[in-house]
Amino acid sequence: MNSNTLWLIGRRLGAAVVTLLIVSMVVFAITAVLPGDAAQQSLGQFATPEQVAALRVKMGLDQPGVLRYLHWLMSLLSGDMGTSVSNAVPVTELMAGRVPNTLMLATATALVSVPVALVLGIGSAMGRGGRLDGFMSFFTLMMVAVPEFLVATLAVLIFAVNLGWLSALSYSSEITSPWQFMRTYALPVMTLCCVIVAQMARMTRAAVIDQLDSPYVEMARLKGVSRVRVVLRHALPNAIGPIANAIALSLSYLLGGVVIVETIFNYPGIASLMVDAVTNRDMALVQACTMLFCAAYLTLVLIADLCAILSNPRLRNQ
């Protein structure tokens, strides 16, 4: 760790903050400035012009967009995200009830998918060109291509309807035993894992192969080191950075997948809250959820980049 690396990391952090700011501008522009007049909308088309004007002043809509954006941003930063119109409850309260559920789902998915993906990725890198590798490359291509709801419906059909092992609906409130936890989380986690494992395994394979092709591995092989030892002792320590990068990037796929999975399994998480908000056109809630998702996404990409910076010896020891 030296000043050069610190400078790189600092610059990357700064870029992340700026990007988040720009994202907030885009979100605000789409949700609040562009689409017509919220006052007109809430009063209906029979309102008199005076009524609309009065409500516009009350809602602050008579101010220019830039001022409204700054005001919105300030209250967002101070933790006040407004009131949900359809529920008449503060947005923060609604979200606080849902965030732990989604985090739970994401954690369970990460805990299952990371080890599986690492084993598959490293395994297919070791047997490059072999049967496992061929199967893996076909499987990952399929998984990247099919929609999440196909995986989810097939999983429900097989495990819940035909075999009757699991329940088709998720309720995270009634969990009392580990067995019950397994039963409720198995299907959503399995669906999310399918897509993520495919991505992660593919990137892990590429990272390990990149190392296996390097001269020092050839040297170790010529020295007579066993295959397993070459991979575990020589190649893996150098591939950890790219692999961490791959894990963080793959986990950002969760954000898209979780929207579908929470809806299909009726899971009370933040993504299904957002889908409901979009359906009811509950703008304050939509804005807050979007910002949360975008922030989470940017954080994961940021972590991926930081892993890449920190693991690059050329940057570290310059």
Added chain:
Amino acid sequence: MNNLIGKPQTAAVALALGKDPHGSSWLGLIGAALCVIWLLVAIFGPWLAPHPVGEVVSDNVFDSLSAAYPLGTDYLGRDMLSRILVGARFTVGLALVAAVLSSGLGTACALLSVVSPKWLDELISRLMDAFISIPSKMLALIMVSAFGSSVTLLVCAAVLSYTPGAFRIARSMAVNIEALEYVQVARTRGERRLYIACVEILPNMLNPVLADLGLRFGFIVLLLSGMSFLGLGVQPPDADLGSLVRENIGGLTQGAPAIVLPALAIGTLTVGVNLFIDRLSSRRNRRTGGH
């Protein structure tokens, strides 16, 4: 932002383009066949449909496969085969329009930024970077919440979220080509910027751009059918394949073909496109001697 892979789709593009080229020719053929079949269905499907799309033809809802209704019936007793044949036109047509628009727009912006002064290049790149940091589903969701769902809006949302990825890929190729001798010669010859962009650079990056267009088409199919599945995409009485999955979700516990078949239809379409593109790009890699 310096991350090379800013959005899932770009990552998958890189993965698919950099894949090992060994022995998958029959998979490529299957992919090409699936693409052709779905294209034909999208064009001729509505004429082949045995029953009117909206007509309730059977008393049995969620019927299984039979001679009268080859793909069963849906939650109202409508013929599934007809609904899938018509729905495919929406799915394929909308995604095709959006994919062509986003690839075209992305490539045009890339060419513009490569031949323009530095500040314009910077400006376009930063703007694209900002849009690439909003996950496509999030962008589509906020746009639907603000403007309400319509076919035009869905295409706009898809174009807005997939143009930056196309731009990035096209720009990185254009920058490389721009540094080659023949472009420098053209520049010294005093050719205009438009000429350099369209005659010197564009023809030499057309193949990868078309491959990228295919992959983008696959991602847009997933995005649009995902939105329809959430009930925020194509609105009734029209239905694309995603809406068919949604409206028949009640048949899930019975294992009705009405829910499985449209989902499988989307799967075969996107898998077909991916296999086909994968084959094309690996063949190109082999020809040029790379990887």
